[in-house]
Amino acid sequence: MIPVQGLAGAVVAVLGLGRSGLSAARALAAGGATPLCWDDNPAARARAEAEGLACRPLSRIEDFDEIARLVVSPGIPHLYPAPNTVVAAALEAGVPVDNDIGLFFQSFATGDWAAFDTPPRVIAVTGSNGKSTTSALIHHVLTSAGRPSQLAGNIGRGVLDIEPPQDGEVVVLELSSYQTELARSLTPDVAVFTNLSPDHLDRHAGMGGYFAAKRRLFAEGGPDRAVIGVDEAEGRFLAGQMAEGRGDDRVIRVSVTRKLTGPGWQVFARKGFLSEYRKGRQVGSIDLRGIEGLPGAHNHQNACAAYAACRGLGLAPKGIEAAFHSFAGLPHRSQTVGEARGVRFVNDSKATNVDSAAKALAAFRNIRWICGGLEKDGGLAGLGDLSASVRKAYVIGREAAGFALQLEVEAEVCGTMAVAVARAVEDAEPGDVVLLAPAAASFDQYDNFEQRGDDFVAEVARHL
The missing domain is CATH 3.40.1190.10 (Mur-like, catalytic domain)
Structure with missing residues:
Protein backbone atom coordinates (compact mmCIF):
# COMPACT_ATOMS: atom_id res chain seq x y z
CA MET A 1 0.00 0.00 0.00
CA ILE A 2 1.02 3.61 -0.66
CA PRO A 3 -0.08 5.61 2.44
CA VAL A 4 -1.47 9.00 1.44
CA GLN A 5 0.80 11.88 2.44
CA GLY A 6 -0.16 15.44 3.25
CA LEU A 7 -3.61 14.80 4.73
CA ALA A 8 -2.79 13.45 8.20
CA GLY A 9 -5.40 14.57 10.72
CA ALA A 10 -7.83 15.68 8.00
CA VAL A 11 -11.29 14.30 7.25
CA VAL A 12 -11.43 13.21 3.62
CA ALA A 13 -14.67 12.17 1.92
CA VAL A 14 -14.57 9.19 -0.45
CA LEU A 15 -17.39 8.86 -2.98
CA GLY A 16 -17.75 5.45 -4.63
CA LEU A 17 -16.61 2.28 -2.92
CA GLY A 18 -15.49 0.07 -5.75
CA ARG A 19 -11.88 -1.04 -6.19
CA SER A 20 -10.36 2.44 -6.40
CA GLY A 21 -12.60 3.96 -3.71
CA LEU A 22 -11.89 1.30 -1.10
CA SER A 23 -8.22 1.41 -1.95
CA ALA A 24 -8.19 5.20 -1.49
CA ALA A 25 -10.01 4.96 1.84
CA ARG A 26 -7.52 2.42 3.17
CA ALA A 27 -4.53 4.46 1.99
CA LEU A 28 -5.95 7.63 3.52
CA ALA A 29 -6.38 5.86 6.86
CA ALA A 30 -2.84 4.47 6.61
CA GLY A 31 -1.55 8.00 6.12
CA GLY A 32 -3.32 9.34 9.21
CA ALA A 33 -6.40 10.86 7.57
CA THR A 34 -9.97 10.02 8.57
CA PRO A 35 -11.90 8.72 5.52
CA LEU A 36 -15.64 9.38 5.47
CA CYS A 37 -17.23 7.19 2.79
CA TRP A 38 -20.40 6.99 0.74
CA ASP A 39 -21.79 4.81 -2.03
CA ASP A 40 -25.41 4.61 -3.17
CA ASN A 41 -25.09 0.81 -3.22
CA PRO A 42 -25.89 -0.65 0.24
CA ALA A 43 -23.73 -3.71 -0.44
CA ALA A 44 -20.72 -1.49 -1.17
CA ARG A 45 -21.31 0.45 2.06
CA ALA A 46 -21.57 -2.82 3.99
CA ARG A 47 -18.19 -3.97 2.65
CA ALA A 48 -16.60 -0.68 3.72
CA GLU A 49 -18.20 -0.76 7.16
CA ALA A 50 -16.98 -4.34 7.64
CA GLU A 51 -13.46 -2.92 7.32
CA GLY A 52 -14.18 -0.31 9.99
CA LEU A 53 -14.70 2.57 7.54
CA ALA A 54 -17.35 5.14 8.45
CA CYS A 55 -20.14 5.78 5.92
CA ARG A 56 -22.44 8.79 5.82
CA PRO A 57 -24.58 10.50 3.14
CA LEU A 58 -22.88 13.54 1.62
CA SER A 59 -25.38 15.47 -0.44
CA ARG A 60 -25.68 18.86 1.30
CA ILE A 61 -23.26 21.75 1.42
CA GLU A 62 -23.20 21.65 5.23
CA ASP A 63 -22.04 18.00 5.09
CA PHE A 64 -18.66 19.35 3.94
CA ASP A 65 -18.01 21.80 6.78
CA GLU A 66 -15.25 19.62 8.29
CA ILE A 67 -14.07 17.90 5.10
CA ALA A 68 -10.71 18.81 3.56
CA ARG A 69 -11.06 16.99 0.22
CA LEU A 70 -13.48 14.82 -1.76
CA VAL A 71 -12.02 11.76 -3.52
CA VAL A 72 -14.20 10.54 -6.39
CA SER A 73 -14.19 7.14 -8.13
CA PRO A 74 -13.65 7.22 -11.93
CA GLY A 75 -17.17 6.28 -13.02
CA ILE A 76 -18.84 9.17 -11.17
CA PRO A 77 -19.38 12.32 -13.30
CA HIS A 78 -18.12 15.56 -11.82
CA LEU A 79 -18.91 17.99 -14.66
CA TYR A 80 -20.54 16.49 -17.78
CA PRO A 81 -23.21 15.50 -18.60
CA ALA A 82 -24.10 16.73 -15.08
CA PRO A 83 -22.20 16.61 -11.78
CA ASN A 84 -23.12 13.99 -9.24
CA THR A 85 -25.07 15.63 -6.40
CA VAL A 86 -22.30 14.91 -3.89
CA VAL A 87 -19.67 16.43 -6.17
CA ALA A 88 -21.89 19.45 -6.75
CA ALA A 89 -22.28 19.95 -3.00
CA ALA A 90 -18.51 19.72 -2.46
CA LEU A 91 -17.77 22.23 -5.21
CA GLU A 92 -20.42 24.61 -3.85
CA ALA A 93 -18.79 24.31 -0.44
CA GLY A 94 -15.35 25.08 -1.91
CA VAL A 95 -13.94 21.61 -1.13
CA PRO A 96 -11.24 20.40 -3.58
CA VAL A 97 -12.16 17.32 -5.62
CA ASP A 98 -9.54 14.68 -6.43
CA ASN A 99 -9.20 10.98 -7.23
CA ASP A 100 -6.92 8.09 -6.30
CA ILE A 101 -4.50 8.95 -9.12
CA GLY A 102 -3.95 12.41 -7.69
CA LEU A 103 -3.42 10.95 -4.23
CA PHE A 104 -0.91 8.47 -5.67
CA PHE A 105 1.27 11.09 -7.34
CA GLN A 106 1.02 13.25 -4.21
CA SER A 107 2.25 10.35 -2.06
CA SER A 326 7.53 -14.00 -25.09
CA PHE A 327 4.55 -11.65 -24.64
CA ALA A 328 1.35 -13.71 -24.54
CA GLY A 329 -1.05 -10.81 -25.03
CA LEU A 330 -3.98 -9.88 -22.80
CA PRO A 331 -7.33 -11.59 -22.37
CA HIS A 332 -10.12 -10.09 -24.49
CA ARG A 333 -7.66 -8.30 -26.80
CA SER A 334 -7.01 -10.19 -30.06
CA GLN A 335 -6.79 -13.31 -27.90
CA THR A 336 -6.77 -16.63 -29.76
CA VAL A 337 -8.97 -18.92 -27.67
CA GLY A 338 -9.12 -22.00 -29.88
CA GLU A 339 -8.58 -23.53 -33.28
CA ALA A 340 -10.31 -26.51 -34.88
CA ARG A 341 -10.76 -27.82 -38.41
CA GLY A 342 -8.76 -24.92 -39.78
CA VAL A 343 -10.97 -22.29 -38.08
CA ARG A 344 -9.42 -19.85 -35.59
CA PHE A 345 -11.46 -18.29 -32.76
CA VAL A 346 -10.36 -14.84 -31.52
CA ASN A 347 -11.75 -12.92 -28.54
CA ASP A 348 -11.45 -9.12 -28.83
CA SER A 349 -14.30 -8.21 -26.49
CA LYS A 350 -12.31 -5.10 -25.48
CA ALA A 351 -13.14 -3.65 -28.92
CA THR A 352 -15.91 -1.58 -27.36
CA ASN A 353 -15.87 1.24 -29.93
CA VAL A 354 -15.83 1.52 -33.70
CA ASP A 355 -12.16 2.42 -34.01
CA SER A 356 -10.88 -0.50 -31.94
CA ALA A 357 -13.19 -2.92 -33.78
CA ALA A 358 -11.96 -1.63 -37.15
CA LYS A 359 -8.38 -2.26 -36.07
CA ALA A 360 -9.22 -5.79 -34.93
CA LEU A 361 -10.98 -6.49 -38.23
CA ALA A 362 -7.95 -5.21 -40.16
CA ALA A 363 -5.74 -7.81 -38.48
CA PHE A 364 -7.47 -10.84 -40.05
CA ARG A 365 -9.06 -12.13 -43.26
CA ASN A 366 -12.06 -14.38 -43.94
CA ILE A 367 -13.81 -13.19 -40.80
CA ARG A 368 -17.02 -14.51 -39.28
CA TRP A 369 -17.68 -11.38 -37.24
CA ILE A 370 -19.62 -11.43 -33.96
CA CYS A 371 -20.61 -7.86 -33.14
CA GLY A 372 -23.23 -5.69 -31.51
CA GLY A 373 -24.21 -4.41 -28.09
CA LEU A 374 -24.89 -0.98 -26.67
CA GLU A 375 -24.07 1.34 -29.55
CA LYS A 376 -21.92 4.41 -28.81
CA ASP A 377 -22.27 7.97 -30.13
CA GLY A 378 -21.39 8.40 -33.80
CA GLY A 379 -22.84 5.15 -35.11
CA LEU A 380 -20.81 2.70 -37.18
CA ALA A 381 -19.60 4.97 -39.99
CA GLY A 382 -15.97 4.66 -38.92
CA LEU A 383 -15.82 0.96 -39.71
CA GLY A 384 -15.11 1.64 -43.39
CA ASP A 385 -15.34 -0.96 -46.16
CA LEU A 386 -15.49 -4.44 -44.61
CA SER A 387 -16.19 -6.41 -47.77
CA ALA A 388 -12.58 -7.49 -48.25
CA SER A 389 -12.23 -9.07 -44.80
CA VAL A 390 -15.70 -9.93 -43.41
CA ARG A 391 -17.57 -12.87 -44.87
CA LYS A 392 -20.60 -12.46 -42.61
CA ALA A 393 -21.63 -10.67 -39.42
CA TYR A 394 -23.52 -12.30 -36.53
CA VAL A 395 -25.15 -9.58 -34.47
CA ILE A 396 -25.88 -9.79 -30.74
CA GLY A 397 -27.46 -7.37 -28.28
CA ARG A 398 -30.87 -6.03 -27.40
CA GLU A 399 -30.85 -3.78 -30.48
CA ALA A 400 -29.29 -6.33 -32.83
CA ALA A 401 -31.74 -5.68 -35.67
CA GLY A 402 -30.98 -1.94 -35.79
CA PHE A 403 -27.24 -2.61 -35.51
CA ALA A 404 -27.38 -5.12 -38.38
CA LEU A 405 -29.14 -2.64 -40.68
CA GLN A 406 -26.12 -0.31 -40.48
CA LEU A 407 -23.66 -2.95 -41.70
CA GLU A 408 -22.66 -3.09 -45.36
CA VAL A 409 -21.96 -6.82 -45.25
CA GLU A 410 -24.25 -9.84 -44.96
CA ALA A 411 -25.56 -9.82 -41.39
CA GLU A 412 -27.63 -12.27 -39.36
CA VAL A 413 -29.53 -11.13 -36.29
CA CYS A 414 -28.64 -13.62 -33.53
CA GLY A 415 -29.43 -11.74 -30.32
CA THR A 416 -27.38 -13.86 -27.92
CA MET A 417 -23.77 -15.00 -27.83
CA ALA A 418 -24.83 -18.66 -27.80
CA VAL A 419 -26.75 -18.30 -31.06
CA ALA A 420 -24.05 -16.17 -32.70
CA VAL A 421 -21.24 -18.62 -31.94
CA ALA A 422 -23.35 -21.61 -33.01
CA ARG A 423 -24.26 -19.99 -36.35
CA ALA A 424 -20.68 -18.85 -36.98
CA VAL A 425 -19.36 -22.36 -36.27
CA GLU A 426 -21.96 -23.85 -38.58
CA ASP A 427 -21.00 -21.50 -41.43
CA ALA A 428 -17.21 -21.43 -40.91
CA GLU A 429 -14.85 -23.06 -43.40
CA PRO A 430 -11.13 -23.87 -43.12
CA GLY A 431 -9.15 -20.63 -43.19
CA ASP A 432 -11.91 -18.59 -41.55
CA VAL A 433 -11.54 -16.59 -38.33
CA VAL A 434 -14.48 -16.34 -35.93
CA LEU A 435 -13.84 -12.94 -34.33
CA LEU A 436 -15.65 -11.30 -31.44
CA ALA A 437 -15.05 -7.55 -31.92
CA PRO A 438 -18.34 -5.95 -30.83
CA ALA A 439 -17.80 -2.27 -31.78
CA ALA A 440 -20.16 -1.52 -28.89
CA ALA A 441 -20.38 -1.44 -25.12
CA SER A 442 -21.50 -4.56 -23.27
CA PHE A 443 -23.91 -3.13 -20.73
CA ASP A 444 -27.12 -4.12 -22.51
CA GLN A 445 -26.40 -7.81 -21.79
CA TYR A 446 -23.30 -8.01 -19.55
CA ASP A 447 -21.78 -6.24 -16.56
CA ASN A 448 -18.56 -5.53 -18.47
CA PHE A 449 -16.56 -6.48 -21.55
CA GLU A 450 -14.68 -9.17 -19.60
CA GLN A 451 -17.92 -11.01 -18.86
CA ARG A 452 -18.89 -10.76 -22.53
CA GLY A 453 -15.52 -12.17 -23.59
CA ASP A 454 -15.77 -14.98 -21.05
CA ASP A 455 -19.19 -15.89 -22.47
CA PHE A 456 -17.68 -16.07 -25.97
CA VAL A 457 -14.84 -18.27 -24.73
CA ALA A 458 -17.30 -20.58 -22.96
CA GLU A 459 -19.48 -20.91 -26.07
CA VAL A 460 -16.46 -21.61 -28.27
CA ALA A 461 -15.31 -24.28 -25.79
CA ARG A 462 -18.71 -25.97 -26.05
CA HIS A 463 -18.33 -26.32 -29.81
CA LEU A 464 -14.66 -27.29 -29.76
Missing part, protein backbone atom coordinates in the same frame (compact mmCIF):
# COMPACT_ATOMS: atom_id res chain seq x y z
CA PHE A 108 4.55 8.19 -4.22
CA ALA A 109 7.93 9.74 -3.33
CA THR A 110 9.17 9.31 0.24
CA GLY A 111 12.24 10.13 2.30
CA ASP A 112 13.40 6.51 1.89
CA TRP A 113 14.41 7.34 -1.65
CA ALA A 114 17.44 9.26 -0.36
CA ALA A 115 19.13 5.89 0.21
CA PHE A 116 18.37 4.59 -3.31
CA ASP A 117 20.98 4.49 -6.06
CA THR A 118 18.26 4.97 -8.69
CA PRO A 119 15.01 6.72 -7.80
CA PRO A 120 11.82 4.88 -8.81
CA ARG A 121 10.04 6.05 -11.93
CA VAL A 122 6.49 6.10 -13.24
CA ILE A 123 5.43 5.41 -16.82
CA ALA A 124 1.81 6.48 -17.41
CA VAL A 125 -0.06 5.36 -20.52
CA THR A 126 -3.25 6.88 -21.89
CA GLY A 127 -5.12 6.98 -25.21
CA SER A 128 -8.36 5.72 -26.72
CA ASN A 129 -7.20 2.26 -27.77
CA GLY A 130 -4.28 0.01 -26.94
CA LYS A 131 -3.36 1.46 -23.58
CA SER A 132 -3.93 -1.81 -21.70
CA THR A 133 -1.79 -3.84 -24.09
CA THR A 134 0.86 -1.11 -24.23
CA SER A 135 1.02 -0.91 -20.43
CA ALA A 136 1.18 -4.69 -20.01
CA LEU A 137 3.83 -4.94 -22.73
CA ILE A 138 6.03 -2.29 -21.09
CA HIS A 139 5.70 -4.12 -17.77
CA HIS A 140 6.58 -7.43 -19.46
CA VAL A 141 9.67 -5.96 -21.14
CA LEU A 142 10.89 -4.44 -17.89
CA THR A 143 10.34 -7.68 -15.99
CA SER A 144 12.09 -9.67 -18.71
CA ALA A 145 15.04 -7.28 -18.46
CA GLY A 146 15.30 -7.88 -14.73
CA ARG A 147 14.02 -4.44 -13.77
CA PRO A 148 11.65 -4.44 -10.77
CA SER A 149 8.25 -3.28 -12.00
CA GLN A 150 4.61 -3.06 -10.93
CA LEU A 151 1.53 -2.68 -13.14
CA ALA A 152 -1.47 -0.74 -11.84
CA GLY A 153 -4.19 1.82 -12.54
CA ASN A 154 -6.91 0.93 -15.01
CA ILE A 155 -5.32 -2.51 -15.29
CA GLY A 156 -4.11 -4.84 -12.57
CA ARG A 157 -4.09 -3.34 -9.08
CA GLY A 158 -5.38 -0.01 -7.84
CA VAL A 159 -2.61 2.58 -7.79
CA LEU A 160 -2.64 2.93 -4.01
CA ASP A 161 -2.62 -0.84 -3.52
CA ILE A 162 0.87 -1.35 -4.96
CA GLU A 163 3.88 -1.99 -2.76
CA PRO A 164 6.21 0.91 -1.90
CA PRO A 165 8.77 0.92 -4.72
CA GLN A 166 12.24 -0.58 -4.52
CA ASP A 167 15.50 1.01 -5.59
CA GLY A 168 15.29 1.50 -9.37
CA GLU A 169 11.73 0.20 -9.71
CA VAL A 170 9.41 1.30 -12.50
CA VAL A 171 5.66 1.58 -11.91
CA VAL A 172 3.59 1.31 -15.09
CA LEU A 173 0.14 2.90 -14.94
CA GLU A 174 -2.69 2.60 -17.43
CA LEU A 175 -4.83 5.73 -17.07
CA SER A 176 -8.24 6.36 -18.62
CA SER A 177 -9.59 9.80 -19.46
CA TYR A 178 -11.85 9.49 -16.41
CA GLN A 179 -8.71 9.23 -14.28
CA THR A 180 -6.56 11.89 -15.95
CA GLU A 181 -9.28 14.56 -16.14
CA LEU A 182 -9.70 14.90 -12.36
CA ALA A 183 -6.35 14.06 -10.74
CA ARG A 184 -4.95 17.14 -9.00
CA SER A 185 -1.41 15.82 -9.37
CA LEU A 186 -0.06 14.15 -12.52
CA THR A 187 3.73 13.87 -12.59
CA PRO A 188 4.89 10.75 -14.48
CA ASP A 189 8.51 10.45 -15.58
CA VAL A 190 7.41 9.06 -18.95
CA ALA A 191 3.95 9.79 -20.42
CA VAL A 192 2.57 7.77 -23.35
CA PHE A 193 -0.28 8.79 -25.67
CA THR A 194 -1.29 5.93 -27.97
CA ASN A 195 -4.02 7.44 -30.18
CA LEU A 196 -7.35 9.26 -30.10
CA SER A 197 -10.75 8.24 -31.47
CA PRO A 198 -14.30 9.14 -30.38
CA ASP A 199 -15.23 7.59 -27.03
CA HIS A 200 -16.95 8.68 -23.79
CA LEU A 201 -18.11 11.83 -25.58
CA ASP A 202 -21.10 12.39 -23.29
CA ARG A 203 -18.81 12.34 -20.25
CA HIS A 204 -16.42 14.88 -21.79
CA ALA A 205 -18.95 17.02 -23.73
CA GLY A 206 -17.40 16.16 -27.10
CA MET A 207 -14.03 15.41 -28.67
CA GLY A 208 -12.45 18.64 -27.43
CA GLY A 209 -13.17 17.78 -23.82
CA TYR A 210 -12.08 14.18 -24.36
CA PHE A 211 -8.73 15.26 -25.80
CA ALA A 212 -8.30 17.85 -23.04
CA ALA A 213 -8.69 15.09 -20.43
CA LYS A 214 -5.95 13.04 -22.10
CA ARG A 215 -3.72 16.07 -22.61
CA ARG A 216 -3.64 16.80 -18.85
CA LEU A 217 -1.25 13.86 -18.37
CA PHE A 218 1.34 15.82 -20.34
CA ALA A 219 0.44 19.39 -19.45
CA GLU A 220 0.03 19.20 -15.68
CA GLY A 221 3.36 17.77 -14.61
CA GLY A 222 5.69 18.00 -17.56
CA PRO A 223 7.09 14.45 -17.97
CA ASP A 224 10.80 14.02 -18.61
CA ARG A 225 9.93 12.12 -21.78
CA ALA A 226 6.76 11.99 -23.88
CA VAL A 227 5.92 9.13 -26.25
CA ILE A 228 3.18 10.36 -28.57
CA GLY A 229 1.26 8.64 -31.35
CA VAL A 230 1.06 11.14 -34.21
CA ASP A 231 -1.32 9.38 -36.60
CA GLU A 232 -4.14 11.74 -35.57
CA ALA A 233 -4.17 15.53 -35.63
CA GLU A 234 -4.48 15.68 -31.84
CA GLY A 235 -1.30 13.64 -31.38
CA ARG A 236 0.64 15.83 -33.78
CA PHE A 237 -0.62 18.91 -31.94
CA LEU A 238 0.37 17.44 -28.57
CA ALA A 239 3.86 16.50 -29.81
CA GLY A 240 4.31 20.03 -31.14
CA GLN A 241 3.32 21.49 -27.78
CA MET A 242 5.72 19.27 -25.83
CA ALA A 243 8.79 19.73 -28.05
CA GLU A 244 11.06 22.78 -28.02
CA GLY A 245 12.11 22.10 -31.61
CA ARG A 246 12.37 19.46 -34.34
CA GLY A 247 15.38 17.81 -32.75
CA ASP A 248 14.05 17.72 -29.17
CA ASP A 249 14.46 14.05 -28.23
CA ARG A 250 12.43 14.42 -25.06
CA VAL A 251 9.52 13.71 -27.42
CA ILE A 252 9.42 10.35 -29.21
CA ARG A 253 6.93 10.34 -32.07
CA VAL A 254 5.20 7.05 -32.96
CA SER A 255 3.33 6.05 -36.14
CA VAL A 256 1.95 2.99 -37.92
CA THR A 257 0.75 4.84 -41.03
CA ARG A 258 3.96 6.28 -42.45
CA LYS A 259 7.71 6.60 -42.15
CA LEU A 260 8.67 9.41 -39.79
CA THR A 261 11.60 11.61 -40.75
CA GLY A 262 13.50 14.52 -39.26
CA PRO A 263 16.23 15.19 -36.71
CA GLY A 264 14.24 14.05 -33.67
CA TRP A 265 13.47 10.63 -32.18
CA GLN A 266 10.93 8.48 -34.04
CA VAL A 267 9.59 4.94 -33.82
CA PHE A 268 7.30 3.67 -36.56
CA ALA A 269 6.05 0.42 -38.09
CA ARG A 270 5.54 -0.24 -41.80
CA LYS A 271 4.56 -3.58 -43.35
CA GLY A 272 5.22 -5.35 -40.07
CA PHE A 273 8.68 -3.90 -39.40
CA LEU A 274 9.36 -1.59 -36.46
CA SER A 275 12.09 1.01 -37.02
CA GLU A 276 13.73 3.43 -34.62
CA TYR A 277 15.36 6.58 -35.99
CA ARG A 278 17.39 9.20 -34.11
CA LYS A 279 18.89 12.30 -35.70
CA GLY A 280 17.95 10.98 -39.13
CA ARG A 281 19.67 7.60 -38.74
CA GLN A 282 18.19 4.16 -38.07
CA VAL A 283 19.40 2.76 -34.76
CA GLY A 284 17.06 -0.20 -34.23
CA SER A 285 14.53 -2.48 -35.94
CA ILE A 286 12.27 -5.43 -35.12
CA ASP A 287 10.34 -7.78 -37.43
CA LEU A 288 6.91 -7.84 -35.74
CA ARG A 289 5.22 -10.17 -38.21
CA GLY A 290 6.00 -13.42 -36.41
CA ILE A 291 5.14 -12.22 -32.89
CA GLU A 292 1.99 -14.16 -32.03
CA GLY A 293 1.01 -11.99 -29.07
CA LEU A 294 0.98 -8.80 -31.18
CA PRO A 295 -1.12 -9.45 -34.31
CA GLY A 296 -2.24 -6.68 -36.64
CA ALA A 297 -1.40 -3.02 -37.21
CA HIS A 298 -3.11 -1.89 -33.99
CA ASN A 299 -0.81 -4.13 -31.96
CA HIS A 300 2.14 -2.90 -33.98
CA GLN A 301 1.22 0.58 -32.76
CA ASN A 302 1.18 -0.76 -29.19
CA ALA A 303 4.57 -2.34 -29.82
CA CYS A 304 6.01 0.94 -31.10
CA ALA A 305 4.74 2.87 -28.08
CA ALA A 306 6.05 0.26 -25.62
CA TYR A 307 9.40 0.06 -27.45
CA ALA A 308 9.76 3.85 -27.33
CA ALA A 309 8.95 4.02 -23.62
CA CYS A 310 11.47 1.29 -22.81
CA ARG A 311 14.13 2.85 -25.01
CA GLY A 312 13.49 6.11 -23.17
CA LEU A 313 14.55 4.28 -20.00
CA GLY A 314 17.72 3.06 -21.67
CA LEU A 315 16.82 -0.58 -22.46
CA ALA A 316 18.60 -2.15 -25.44
CA PRO A 317 16.69 -2.95 -28.66
CA LYS A 318 17.68 -6.63 -28.65
CA GLY A 319 16.40 -7.14 -25.13
CA ILE A 320 13.10 -5.45 -26.01
CA GLU A 321 12.75 -7.65 -29.10
CA ALA A 322 13.33 -10.83 -27.09
CA ALA A 323 10.68 -9.78 -24.58
CA PHE A 324 8.18 -9.05 -27.37
CA HIS A 325 8.44 -12.67 -28.54
